[in-house]
Amino acid sequence: MKILGITFLIGLSLHVLKFTIQIKQARKINRTIHSLANNSLELTPKEYLELRNKKLYGEKARHANTQNFSGVYILHNISKDLIYVGQSIKVLDRIGNHFKGNGNGDVYADYKYGDEFKIRTISLDLSPYDNLNDLERHAIKVFGAYEKGYNKNRGNKR
Secondary structure: OHHHHHHHHHHHHHHHHHHHHHHHHHHHHHHHHHHHHHOOOOEOHHHHHHHHOOOEOOEOOOOOHHHOOOEEEEEEEOOOOEEEEEEEOOHHHHHHHHOOOOOOHHHHHHHHOOOOEEEEEEEOOOOOOOOHHHHHHHHHHHHOOOOOOOOOOOOOOO
16 A cells, blocks of 8 residues: 555656646747747838838849748737737748738738738847748647637647
8 A cells, every 4th residue: 555655656756747847848839939039020011011112222122032031930019909910931922812802811811901010020030940830830839829819829830
């Protein structure tokens, strides 16, 4: 009987330890995602569309290539406090699509009818992530974009 009690306590201790590690990992992910997003420019859709159509060296160019990086973007509807997180290998192009009707339909409808949006981005290269799917999935979770936002799924799988 004493051995069963010790075995139970060891098992319980291992579960508590595992749970504690998971909480610490979740907090670290949360801090990392927020830090990366907060260190990016916060722009309006209009500013992003202007950047997308920016002229370079006197010639018409759709955008500066340095701004069209692989990463995730966070579209925050300030008016309704809703968030959409997406990923792209060309973030600048993809952001513009959302505000021209070629992205998330709910985001576009809210924008079209006057809701105020702010946009932030996270570059894959400047993050500790190896792939866009993991970065996007964690950003969706951290910002609550699935539970209380525009995202219809929790992100792409590997």
